[in-house]
Amino acid sequence: MINPTEYVPKSYHARVSTYWWLTRWVYLKFILREVSSVFVAWFVVVTLLQIRAVTSGPADYGEFQRWLRSPLLLTLNAVSFFFVVFHAVTWFNLSAKAMVVRVGGKRLPGIAIAAPNYAAWAVASGAVAWILLRG
Amino acid sequence: MNKRSNEPFLWMLFSAGGVISALLLPIHILLFGLAFPLGCLDAPSQEKLIHLIKHPITRLYLFTLCSLPLFHWAHRFRFTLYDGLQIKHLNELINVFCYGGAVVGTALAAYLLWNIR
Structure with missing residues (x-):
């Protein structure tokens, strides 16, 4: 007897180009958003180095600050800033789409969910800046 | 019996890390x-920073700031390699590299912050 499962064709997979994400702006935006995570990780590494430098004394911290002033690091951090802001904006806008909040049977508009996120962003940034910059 | 997936837990770390990264990293x-570094604003001195860093709340803050965003990176970067570059045959290795990296970074943050005197 023929085993029917033996003749089931393997599922068909169309070959997708490695550069599929270059074909459309929305795809590119998706990949850029994913790539932002690399810059997130980069600045965590910088922060870890900073913690180490601060705790090992003024001389080491001075060395760390000089390192941050090099053109390469300034460029890298400028690019990182752009990507991290891109992450923040897409993240807050996405949360408005991902969360469905109903009030009185009606769905709250996205702006009502995104706006508090932006407010929290402003407050958190303000607090960090205030702590670091006050006298 | 079905094996339970770790995915929801990893996704939760990804999501929490996404929020922390968005709110605080910029x-x-x-x-x-x-x-x-550009001299636009006066940088706080090492003395001020060490004073801040000695406070338990600052340490907890810095630990969160380092750990969760690394798990966010791990999750996103894994899928960037998986979908973007389609290197699916290296999946296991990629997972070890990404989540392993996040675990090492977290341990390093804990070590650095714990040993401040």
Whole structure:
């Protein structure tokens, strides 16, 4: 007897180009958003180095600050800033789409969910800046 | 019996890390990465920073700031390699590299912050 499962064709997979994400702006935006995570990780590494430098004394911290002033690091951090802001904006806008909040049977508009996120962003940034910059 | 997936837990770390990265990393990069090195604003002294860092709340803050965003990176970067570059045959290795990296970074943050005197 023929085993029917033996003749089931393997599922068909169309070959997708490695550069599929270059074909459309929305795809590119998706990949850029994913790539932002690399810059997130980069600045965590910088922060870890900073913690180490601060705790090992003024001389080491001075060395760390000089390192941050090099053109390469300034460029890298400028690019990182752009990507991290891109992450923040897409993240807050996405949360408005991902969360469905109903009030009185009606769905709250996205702006009502995104706006508090932006407010929290402003407050958190303000607090960090205030702590670091006050006298 | 079905094996339970770790995916929801990893996704939760990804999501929490996404929030922390969005709320706090831009100001950290703007100040420490750009404004202070460029001299646009007066950088806080090492003395001030060590004073801040000795406070338990600052340590908890820095630990969160380092750990969760690394898990966010791990999750996103894994899928960037998986979908973007389609290197699916290296999946296992990629997972070890990504989540392993996040675990090592977290351990390092804990070690550095714990040993401050």
